[in-house]
Amino acid sequence: MTSAISIEGLEVVFDRFRALKGVSLEVKSGESFGLVGESGSGKSTLLKAIAGLVPAASGTITVNGKTLGARRDKAFYREVQMVFQDPYGSLHPRQTVDRLLQEPLAIHGFADGELRIQRALDEVGLGNGFRFRYAHQLSGGQRQRVAIARALILEPSILLLDEPTSALDASVQAEVLNLLEEVRRRRKLTFLMVSHDLAIITHMCERLMVMQSGEAVETLNASQLIAHRVSADYTHNLLRASEGFVRG
Amino acid sequence: MSAEAIQTRREWLLSDRPVSRMQARLGRAYVAWRRFSANRLAFLGLLIIIALLVVAAFADVLAPYSPTIGDLKNARLLAPSAAHWFGTDDLGRDIYSRILFGSRWTLYVVILVAIIAAPIGLLVGTVAGYAGGWTDAILMRITDIFLAFPKLILALAFVAALGPGIENAVLAIAITSWPPYARIARAETMTVRNSDYIKAVQLMGASPFRIVLRHIMPLCISSLIIRVTLDMAGIILTAAGLGFLGLGAQPPLPEWGTMIASGRRFVLDQWWVAGAPGFAILIVSLGFNLLGDGLRDALDPRSGDQ
Amino acid sequence: MSSATGTLLEVDDLRVDFPTRTGLIQAVRGVSFSLGRERLGIVGESGSGKSQTGRAIMGVTPPQALVTAKKLAFDDADLLAMPARQRRALRGNRIAMILQDPKYSLDPVMSIGRQIVETLRTHEKVSKAEARERALAMLEAVQIRDPARVFDLHPHEVSGGMGQRAMIAMMLIAGPELMIADEPTSALDVTVQLDVLNILDRLVGERGMGLIFISHDLRLVSSFCDRVIVMYAGKVVEQIKASELRDAQHPYTRGLLNCMPRIGYERHPLPVLDRKPEWAA
Numbered sequence: 001m002t003s004a005i006s007i008e009g010l011e012v013v014f015d016r017f018r019a020l021k022g023v024s025l026e027v028k029s030g031e032s033f034g035l036v037g038e039s040g041s042g043k044s045t046l047l048k049a050i051a052g053l054v055p056a057a058s059g060t061i062t063v064n065g066k067t068l069g070a071r072r073d074k075a076f077y078r079e080v081q082m083v084f085q086d087p088y089g090s091l092h093p094r095q096t097v098d099r100l101l102q103e104p105l106a107i108h109g110f111a112d113g114e115l116r117i118q119r120a121l122d123e124v125g126l127g128n129g130f131r132f133r134y135a136h137q138l139s140g141g142q143r144q145r146v147a148i149a150r151a152l153i154l155e156p157s158i159l160l161l162d163e164p165t166s167a168l169d170a171s172v173q174a175e176v177l178n179l180l181e182e183v184r185r186r187r188k189l190t191f192l193m194v195s196h197d198l199a200i201i202t203h204m205c206e207r208l209m210v211m212q213s214g215e216a217v218e219t220l221n222a223s224q225l226i227a228h229r230v231s232a233d234y235t236h237n238l239l240r241a242s243e244g245f246v247r248g
Numbered sequence: 249m250s251a252e253a254i255q256t257r258r259e260w261l262l263s264d265r266p267v268s269r270m271q272a273r274l275g276r277a278y279v280a281w282r283r284f285s286a287n288r289l290a291f292l293g294l295l296i297i298i299a300l301l302v303v304a305a306f307a308d309v310l311a312p313y314s315p316t317i318g319d320l321k322n323a324r325l326l327a328p329s330a331a332h333w334f335g336t337d338d339l340g341r342d343i344y345s346r347i348l349f350g351s352r353w354t355l356y357v358v359i360l361v362a363i364i365a366a367p368i369g370l371l372v373g374t375v376a377g378y379a380g381g382w383t384d385a386i387l388m389r390i391t392d393i394f395l396a397f398p399k400l401i402l403a404l405a406f407v408a409a410l411g412p413g414i415e416n417a418v419l420a421i422a423i424t425s426w427p428p429y430a431r432i433a434r435a436e437t438m439t440v441r442n443s444d445y446i447k448a449v450q451l452m453g454a455s456p457f458r459i460v461l462r463h464i465m466p467l468c469i470s471s472l473i474i475r476v477t478l479d480m481a482g483i484i485l486t487a488a489g490l491g492f493l494g495l496g497a498q499p500p501l502p503e504w505g506t507m508i509a510s511g512r513r514f515v516l517d518q519w520w521v522a523g524a525p526g527f528a529i530l531i532v533s534l535g536f537n538l539l540g541d542g543l544r545d546a547l548d549p550r551s552g553d554q
Numbered sequence: 555m556s557s558a559t560g561t562l563l564e565v566d567d568l569r570v571d572f573p574t575r576t577g578l579i580q581a582v583r584g585v586s587f588s589l590g591r592e593r594l595g596i597v598g599e600s601g602s603g604k605s606q607t608g609r610a611i612m613g614v615t616p617p618q619a620l621v622t623a624k625k626l627a628f629d630d631a632d633l634l635a636m637p638a639r640q641r642r643a644l645r646g647n648r649i650a651m652i653l654q655d656p657k658y659s660l661d662p663v664m665s666i667g668r669q670i671v672e673t674l675r676t677h678e679k680v681s682k683a684e685a686r687e688r689a690l691a692m693l694e695a696v697q698i699r700d701p702a703r704v705f706d707l708h709p710h711e712v713s714g715g716m717g718q719r720a721m722i723a724m725m726l727i728a729g730p731e732l733m734i735a736d737e738p739t740s741a742l743d744v745t746v747q748l749d750v751l752n753i754l755d756r757l758v759g760e761r762g763m764g765l766i767f768i769s770h771d772l773r774l775v776s777s778f779c780d781r782v783i784v785m786y787a788g789k790v791v792e793q794i795k796a797s798e799l800r801d802a803q804h805p806y807t808r809g810l811l812n813c814m815p816r817i818g819y820e821r822h823p824l825p826v827l828d829r830k831p832e833w834a835a
């Protein structure tokens with residue numbers, strides 16, 4: 001199988017602070033890969049570096065066989081799209097859903113916009129009734145569905161998911177996770193998903209990488225994690241913490 | 249139109265699930281209008297401005313006398329009366345008529361300054377704020393240079409260089425009033441620049457030009473409109489000030505500032521000559537200020553979306 | 555101090571309403587429970603009224619809110635009837651509250667130590683030296699390793715976990731009998747979360763406080779508390795012992811438990827919550 005994303009020795013530096021200290025990663029095409037870690041682990045930075053939102057200080061990023069330079073071209077964004085963590089911040093406050101979905105189509109010069117918008121809304125389970133609403137007329141879960149529709153409308157092959165459900169209620173989280181799994185199956189997408197929650201990552205991903213302070217701790221299969229076959233102490237700590245409070 | 253029909257139309261406007269682009273847009277405007285019209289003082293301000301527009305449009309119908317040709321023989325410096333509501337000036341011209349016609353010049357100045365200065369400020373501010381780095385530094389230092397001088401002094405210098413006259417006064421005021429708008433637009437741009445929704449547009453491959461024009465500018469416009477409206481009073485006063493100093497509109501043009509200037513010689517004995525245009529300036533400035541305050545409540549993005 | 559039955563707080567038919575331009579929003583619609591010296595969890599999703607319940611007890615609802623109750627009594631004193639001054643004196647002294655993000659609840663321009671000392675000195679007449687002594691001891695009690703150093707730091711100079719510990723220290727310094735913790739660990743990393751919970755648990759146990767733990771995380775609350783109240787749309791839908799949560803009756807509680815992914819349980823798709831209108835009725 002070919003690699004969808006391949007990263008070699010990636011470094012990201014903010015004002016002399018090394019947010020990523022030489023991370024390497026291989027995501028196969030069609031795979032769902034998870035990045036787990038706590039705040040400051042660099043997991044979100046890794047995602048942003050792939051998307052071109054933060055500059056890489058050194059190292060290479062290769063997406064679908066093409067090694068990326070400092071600038072991303074339009075073709076890249078038709079391959080790779082991203083869903084952000086905060087559904088309240090990722091939709092423009094003065095634009096209707098219709099306008100939000102039209103923007104990527106206009107940028108890439110699609111002619112059949114009308115049809116695509118309807119299809120995208122149907123696919124994320126919103127339907128036409130939501131088309132002319134503003135972000136403030138939507139609940140958190142609905143907003144995240146719009147954000148997913150926006151990411152899918154260019155028909156990318158890779159979706160970067162930055163904690164897509166951490167701002168949502170548990171029941172809404174389940175709905176959004178189900179939706180993501182469904183679109184992945186239907187469109188044979190590659191997922192690179194960031195979360196602080198091991199349970200979500202093991203639910204959604206086949207393989208995962210544990211990160212801590214800008215470095216990779218270990219890379220595991222989900223089954224290894226479920227069976228507690230982990231080598232690093234840090235991963236053990238995370239596993240223990242995810243089991244809830246134990247009076248001791 | 250029955251009460252029921254009005255009720256259903258209101259529901260249509262306030263609908264949480266609009267079915268067309270038009271309905272969404274109208275609904276949003278209606279919400280802003282409701283918030284605006286709930287504010288009585290703002291409504292009064294709006295009425296004053298509408299009255300100003302009407303007066304300017306129909307000045308030749310409304311005015312009983314010519315604004316420029318007076319009756320030097322019989323009607324010099326008459327006190328207010330039924331024939332001359334605001335009295336007459338030293339050249340025997342009816343002040344009421346001159347004020348009605350003067351409203352045109354006031355509007356002319358205010359509107360021209362607004363459509364010259366606001367877009368410049370908006371462009372400079374958003375580009376500086378979004379681009380950052382050197383572009384930002386250079387544009388903002390230029391802005392600072394303009395801000396460093398008092399507005400009237402700078403306008404005076406420009407008019408002195410360009411020559412007196414109302415067009416040059418407009419140009420001078422416009423050149424001196426964009427820097428605050430640039431500052432506002434830049435500040436606004438800085439707050440939204442790093443938001444996820446702008447990043448999301450970047451991730452669609454949008455060009456910086458498109459992002460600034462279609463995604464950032466619309467967010468800056470409402471605070472800019474508010475600021476421009478609040479500044480209108482200042483613009484009128486600056487224009488009047490230039491007129492008063494003899495550098496703005498030239499006689500016999502019935503511009504309010506120029507009228508005060510020519511009336512100041514009689515201010516102790518014939519107070520109405522300078523008083524009437526002064527009062528007109530006061531009322532219109534007040535109107536713009538009230539309107540601006542109301543718009544701030546109605547349009548301010550920080551006051552919540554609904 | 556408390557009444558003979560050991561009841562610290564009694565809430566009967568608590569309602570919190572917000573009048574808005576479009577009508578009355580009923581955030582809390584008749585919540586009743588009583589609390590002894592125990593750990594009580596209040597769980598619900600956003601908009602369930604759980605936070606407003608906590609705020610109403612603490613008396614920090616926004617000024618436009620209307621708070622009513624048949625009974626809202628702390629240690630047999632009617633909270634709603636008492637004068638504002640008396641209630642203020644109660645706040646921080648006998649009832650304390652911890653909020654989600656220490657960044658917003660600590661004063662950014664005052665050192666952590668001074669804030670704790672100030673809090674203590676507004677409630678008790680103690681000398682400066684003694685206040686400092688006790689603040690340092692309190693910081694040590696919340697497992698801050700180098701209390702003397704942290705004492706002089708400002709809130710922005712410490713991590714989220716450290717800030718939350720400092721916040722707990724500040725709230726506990728006056729020795730409250732009732733502590734309301736509103737999502738005290740949601741902004742923290744999972745490993746830090748457990749440390750903070752351990753500290754809370756120990757302090758509550760040692761001092762015999764009553765604790766109201768408000769959270770969206772049913773599993774966390776049930777592992778930490780003795781008893782759980784589940785709220786939905788401003789109402790209590792279920793009150794249950796934490797140990798019996800697995801046998802919860804209400805479909806909402808069960809749905810909430812089921813819909814979270816768990817390590818080692820493969821369920822694709824995840825069961826989702828089918829909200830019934832009668833739950834909110």
